[in-house]
Every structure is written in structure tokens, then in C-alpha cells.
Amino acid sequence: MTLTLISIGLTDHNDMSRRALQAARGCDTLYAELYTMILDTDPRSLSEAIGKPVQELPRGRLEEDSPPLIEEARHANIGILVGGDALTATTHISLLLEAAKKGVKTRVIHGSSILTAVAETGLSPYKFGRTVTLPLPGKAPPDTVLATLRENREHGLHTLVLLDLDIVNREAHTINRAIRILLDADQPESYNGDTLTVGVARLGWEDQEIKADSAENLAGHDLGDPPHVLIVPGRLHFHETEALRTLAGCPDEALEGHEPVGELDTLIEKYSAGCRRVIEGLDVRDLPKSVTLEDVKALTGHVANYLDDGEYYQAERKATALASVSYAEGILDALRLLGLVEFEW
Ligand SMILES: C[S@@+](CC[C@H](N)C(=O)[O-])C[C@H]1O[C@@H](n2cnc3c(N)ncnc32)[C@H](O)[C@@H]1O
Numbered sequence: 001m002t003l004t005l006i007s008i009g010l011t012d013h014n015d016m017s018r019r020a021l022q023a024a025r026g027c028d029t030l031y032a033e034l035y036t037m038i039l040d041t042d043p044r045s046l047s048e049a050i051g052k053p054v055q056e057l058p059r060g061r062l063e064e065d066s067p068p069l070i071e072e073a074r075h076a077n078i079g080i081l082v083g084g085d086a087l088t089a090t091t092h093i094s095l096l097l098e099a100a101k102k103g104v105k106t107r108v109i110h111g112s113s114i115l116t117a118v119a120e121t122g123l124s125p126y127k128f129g130r131t132v133t134l135p136l137p138g139k140a141p142p143d144t145v146l147a148t149l150r151e152n153r154e155h156g157l158h159t160l161v162l163l164d165l166d167i168v169n170r171e172a173h174t175i176n177r178a179i180r181i182l183l184d185a186d187q188p189e190s191y192n193g194d195t196l197t198v199g200v201a202r203l204g205w206e207d208q209e210i211k212a213d214s215a216e217n218l219a220g221h222d223l224g225d226p227p228h229v230l231i232v233p234g235r236l237h238f239h240e241t242e243a244l245r246t247l248a249g250c251p252d253e254a255l256e257g258h259e260p261v262g263e264l265d266t267l268i269e270k271y272s273a274g275c276r277r278v279i280e281g282l283d284v285r286d287l288p289k290s291v292t293l294e295d296v297k298a299l300t301g302h303v304a305n306y307l308d309d310g311e312y313y314q315a316e317r318k319a320t321a322l323a324s325v326s327y328a329e330g331i332l333d334a335l336r337l338l339g340l341v342e343f344e345w
Helices: 018-025 043-050 067-075 090-101 114-121 143-154 175-184 238-247 252-256 263-280 293-313 318-337
Strands: 002-009 029-033 078-083 105-109 132-134 159-163 196-201 209-214 228-232
Touching: 002 018, 002 067, 002 090, 018 043, 018 078, 018 105, 029 043, 067 078, 067 090, 078 090, 090 105, 114 159, 114 196, 114 209, 114 228, 114 238, 132 143, 132 175, 143 159, 143 228, 143 263, 159 175, 175 196, 175 228, 209 252, 238 252, 263 293, 263 318, 293 318
Parallel strands: 002 078, 002 105, 029 078, 132 159
Antiparallel strands: 159 228, 196 209, 196 228
16 A cells, blocks of 8 residues: 655646546555645645545644554555645645654655746756745744845856745735835845845746736836746856746846845955055065065965955855965954054055
């Protein structure tokens, strides 16, 4: 007997593959987990499409209280229908793990997911960094989202921000509210009114909407009912820029200002520019007998070499680049503290 996780897909029962329908029809009992995602379907429509009764699972049955389901699968073929791709919600892999530990056979039928469908924006699915969820107000502050935006930007990667929902209380974030929450957090280095943002609403549904603009402009744009996600692009390939313009109606002004620079790049460039300015106008003071002008020149030569190393490593190895420019800064500071040169940062 088998416990089968069956993906419904992104939209409704019509997204189920033939394999998903066959697997569902082969089950003795079918459950539907419909609380991690908003779908344009319900247990009755699923049941009609499959031709078998479908019972909706309350949240606890899968999370805290899963063993009875696993025990049931010891004696019968049990199918659990899940929105999107079955394994993109973190809870479901735990169920497979627990079943495997108890010697119960499992199977997964894969399906379409928001995680890959966002490629319709034109942003390459290979260039997304860590995905993050913006919690509903009152649950948690948006700190993790802002930290993830910074982290992904550091590597030039796009960030997919899923928007929390509470199916039981019929509450779901919208793009407008999500943007406002991120702007109100007042961390402009992570997210500000000029940040290029893509709003995606009801992707895969008949009335889907995709719109890209600056955060400030997009916050005033109504994209209709949830489900919504938000994407903050990282570095753009020119094909991606073209796609945002054409497929997501992005105005040129929002694209022109888009130059995502990470924290490490900012520091490397700031230290490097400061050191170069200092060595160009360096004022060598009266030197003690033990130090010659050649000694000072040799050290400033090292500074220049470290700065060159910083530039060389900046694209691929930012930590090494920052260490190099920090050495350069350190040598100049040491020369000044010894009273051998005079300058101001
Ligand atoms: C926890 S994720 C579940 C992902 C799902 N298992 C999948 O594979 O697509 C649910 C979140 O994904 C986003 N989402 C799901 N379907 C969407 C759609 N069709 N259009 C836009 N956003 C969607 C919403 O932010 C929603 O709150």
C-alpha cells in the first residue's frame, strides 16, 4: 500500500497531469490539502474531475497529527492532493520522511509551481537566490525578507517573495500591502521607493497580471485578487530587461535607475577610491634618519598593489577583494600614525 502526494498544479483541477489523475483514481481514499495555497478549485470540483470522493484535510492532520494518515497508508492506497507542486511546501517532505521511517511506501506526482512559473516574467529561473515569505501583519516583522533581499542582491540574484496567507480566516497579502510593509520598515539600503519590483497576480489563471515598476509606483497599482507574489530583480541580462519592458510593461525610468549594488561592492569601491585619492596627493613629512623616502615609496607601492588586487578579485571573490583594499587602507593608516605622511581620509 502507498501514500501518494499528488500535485494539483498552479491553478485548478485542470492543471492535474494525466499521471496525477491516474494516481488519484488508483487511490482508495483521497484527501486534499488546500490551506497552503489559494487555488481556483474546491474539493467538489476535484472530486468531479477525478471521479472519486475527496475529503478536505484540516491543517493539523498533516502537521502535528500525521501518524494516523501514515498508518492508514499501511493498509490502503492513500492519496493527498496538494496545490502547486507537492514538495514546495515545507511540511510535505516531513510526511514522506516519517512514512519512510515507518516502512510505509511513498510516491510523489510532480506538478506546476509558482517557483518555476515566475519565469513568465522573463527573469531567468537560474538567477533566483533564496526564496522568502513575507508574514502576515502581526505574525512577524519583515526582517527576514529585508535580510534576504540584501543577501541575494550581494550576489546579483533575483528574490522571489511569497506572500503569506491564512485560508481559514480568508486573509492574504496583496502586492500593494506587501510593498508598503517593506517601505515602512525604513531600511532603504534593502528596499526603497526606487527599487525595481515585479508584481505577479494569479499566475496561470485566466486573468493573470504581471507588472513591473519602481516600488513606489507599483504600490499604487491594483493587480486584483490574490494569490500574489513579488519579485525584486537582481542584476539583469539585457534579455531580461527587454522582457520586463515587453511582458511586464515596465517603464524605462524604473529600468534606468536599476543598478543593484551589494554591500560588499559598496565597501570595496568606497575604500578603494579613498586609498587611491590619498596615494595620489600624498604629503611625505620630514623623515627620521632610520626611514628613507624609498622606504615610504615601497610601502605606498604595496598599497597600489593591494588596490589592484581588490579590483581584480571584485567580480568573483568579493571577500578577498575587501581584504585586499582593507590591507591597503591599513598600510596608509600605519604610515600616518607613525607620523611619516600626512593626509585626511
Ligand atoms: C506556500 S506557497 C505554495 C507554493 C505551491 N506549493 C507551489 O508549488 O506553487 C503559496 C504562496 O505562493 C504564491 N502563489 C501561489 N500561487 C500563485 C499564483 N498562481 N500566482 C501568484 N502567486 C501565487 C502566493 O504568494 C502564496 O501565498
